[in-house]
Amino acid sequence: MTDPTVPTRTVDAVVLGAGVAGLYQLHQLREQGLTVQAFDAAGDVGGTWWWNRYPGARFDSEGYIYQYLFDEKLYKEWAWSQKFPGQPEIESWLRYVTDRLDLRRDIRFDTRVTAAHYDEDRGRWTVRTDRGDVVDTQFFVSCAGMLSAPLHDIEGADTFAGQLAYSSSYPAGGLDLAGKRVGVVGVGATGIQIIQTIASEVGHLTVFARGPQYALPMKNPTYTEADQQRYHARFDELRETIPHTFTGFEYDFEHVWADCTPEQRREILEEIYADGSLKLWLASFGEMFFVQEVSDEISEFVREKMRERLHHDPYLVETLVPTDYGFGTHRVPLENGYFEVYHRENVDLVNCRRTPIARIRPEGVELADGTVHELDVLILATGFDAGTGALTRIDIRGRGGRSLAEEWGRDIRTTMGLAKHGYPNLLTTATPLAPSAALCNMTTCLQQQTEWITEAIATLRAEGRSVIEPTAEGEDAWVDHHEEVAGATLVANTTSWYLGSNVPGKPRRLLSYIGGVGTYRQKCAEEAANGYPAFTRT
Structure with a gap:
């Protein structure tokens, strides 16, 4: 039997997730010469586009902008069949990228990260999975996604005698709906796509509308x-x-x-x-x-x-x-x-x-x-614990054994959505207080964030340093700026998952930075160019 305290592998970086961000992050860190191990709970690459296989799932960003822009040949050798392609085609595109960049050899599928603990004495993370992996790593990079922690909030779901499916984990082979009495709960973006797709196929459709949406x-x-x-x-x-x-x-x-x-x-x-x-x-x-x-x-x-x-x-x-x-x-x-x-x-x-x-x-x-x-x-189609849920469902512990789930349960704070004070060498994408938490064409923001992380790690190594962490003052300054910008908008006055309102007890804060993608990009670039003043590096 394997000793659960002894690492089964030692690497430079662990990447959590093999979706749009995780694939590009893995590629960049490997190009830098790091040994990298990526994990994903899904059976293949794709992130949200692997899990969300429900009827009618498709882009609502134009396909030609929802692409990687770091490689012209990679871009031009893929062609979309429609302006807003459907899920099967999107999943095929991500497999194309994965195989073109030879990424599979460093991804472990069907494997869920369950814990990540930081060792202050060694300056390294121990990452554990549900498959028994114990990985010793310098950097822990989260590319887990902002809508990857589904909410199951209706009593009695496990008692239903018929076929029950969550849109967030819809069966790959689909369901036989022909002639059947079908119910859909939820009329958000996902519910709308499902409802309009299956209405002509089912015997009878009952839609349970919990909150109206502009569309x-x-x-x-x-x-x-x-x-x-x-x-x-x-x-x-x-x-x-x-x-x-x-x-x-x-x-x-x-x-x-x-x-x-x-x-x-x-x-x-x-x-x-x-x-x-x-x-x-x-x-x-x-x-x-x-x-x-x-x-x-x-x-x-x-x-x-x-x-x-x-x-x-x-x-x-x-x-x-x-x-x-x-x-x-x-x-x-x-x-x-x-x-x-x-x-x-x-x-x-x-x-x-x-x-x-x-x-x-x-x-x-x-x-x-x-x-x-x-x-x-x-x-x-009952939604997600957006922005924070993917990481709070993992036992992540930073300096002094502090718990990320407990801290975000009290107050949702990050430094530019890229890192969290008290968690050295934990670098993040699609977490709160960055545009990628909701208000962005996702590939645009995820490319920018992974590139920033890659540059920060490269700079750290070039300087002979090994640890990067936001300062308390740096985090305070970013949270204050975020709140000032959000407070000037009407968005901050609404009740929606944008502010975590769909999750009972979740601290209220606009999850996404609303100052603009271009502005955010500029601020991130200035942080790097000025020598990372909001961070300590040792």
């Missing part, structure tokens, strides 16, 4: 070879533009509300709405995030579009059209025929704000008034 129509053309060549030819332009925009997309805010007449504003909104992308959210009028009057008018514009497609049905409008928060202050999904689903004879909609779900029973879903909706299949 924009998606236009998803199929790409010809000429289309693919066109966007390939833009590689240099995209590489120079995308990292510096407000949200890491190719487009940015182009219009100033005060400079336009009411007629011009309407014309601009109509034109951008017709684009069939997230442009209305991310490239119309930036004032919507700061000025209540602007938020109200743009929100009403989107509500009007939604009400029209719901045929102004009072019950559908009440259940599906938001009125208590502004457009863009929550995640905005794209949809394709979603609102029309509710006009089908085989679809029922349950307003769970009127009558909440009490529990799941063997025969179906029971509401607070005692009504039971009998089902053959139940799909739960």
Whole structure:
């Protein structure tokens, strides 16, 4: 038997996760000459795109910007079939990247990291997994993702007698839904994709709507070879533009509300709405995030579009059209025929704000008034413990045995979303207080963060040092800056997973840095250029 206290392997770095960030981080650290071991609980590469195999899963970032931009040949030798590709194609792309860069040999799949403890005397981490690995490593780099800790928050799910699936771990082979009574809980981005995809396939669909969402129509053309060549030819332009925009997309805010007449504003909104992308959210009028009057008018514009497609049905409008928060202050999904689903004879909609779900029973879903909706299949799209959940579910202990789960349970703090005071050589992506915690085209931000981490490690080694850790003062300064920026926006006043509101007891803080992707990138670059003043290095 293996001694659980004796390392089974000694490496320079452990990378947690083999999704978009983890793959690129592994590649960069290997290129630097480090020995690296990556772990992922999934059966193959892909991160969120391996787990989220539910019907209708797809990008709502354009495929040609949701790509790695560090290698022109890697970019141009892959071609998307659609503007917003679906999950199977996305998973194939990530396998293509993995094999092109020969990454598999350093990834251990079907292996969940359960603990990581820092040894102050040795300046190293001991990382343990559910497969018995005990890895001694200098650096522990988290690329676990910001939406990778699913919430299972409805009583009685384990008693359901039919087929039950969580959207976050949907069976790879799918489910046979034809002719069956199917229930979907949740109408967020995931629920919308599932509902619009399966409505025509099932015998009867019951949608349990817990919170209404603004949603924009998606236009998803199929790409010809000429289309693919066109966007390939833009590689240099995209590489120079995308990292510096407000949200890491190719487009940015182009219009100033005060400079336009009411007629011009309407014309601009109509034109951008017709684009069939997230442009209305991310490239119309930036004032919507700061000025209540602007938020109200743009929100009403989107509500009007939604009400029209719901045929102004009072019950559908009440259940599906938001009125208590502004457009863009929550995640905005794209949809394709979603609102029309509710006009089908085989679809029922349950307003769970009127009558909440009490529990799941063997025969179906029971509401607070005692009504039971009998089902053959139940799909739960109930969200995530965003930003923090992936790491708080691991026993991570820093200096003095301090617990990351306990610290984040009291107050969610990081230094630029890249590190945490008290946890030397723990470097992170997609954690709170960086744009990658929600408000960014993920590949844009994850590339930037992994590149920063790679440079920090290279600099440390070149200087003959071995440990990097944020100072308490550096962390305080970043948290104060984050709060100042967030407090100036309407986003900080809403109730959503953006602020951890969907997790009982979670400290309230805007998880994502909202100062802009380009601004964040500049601040990270300045930190490195100035010799890492917010960090100690020994």
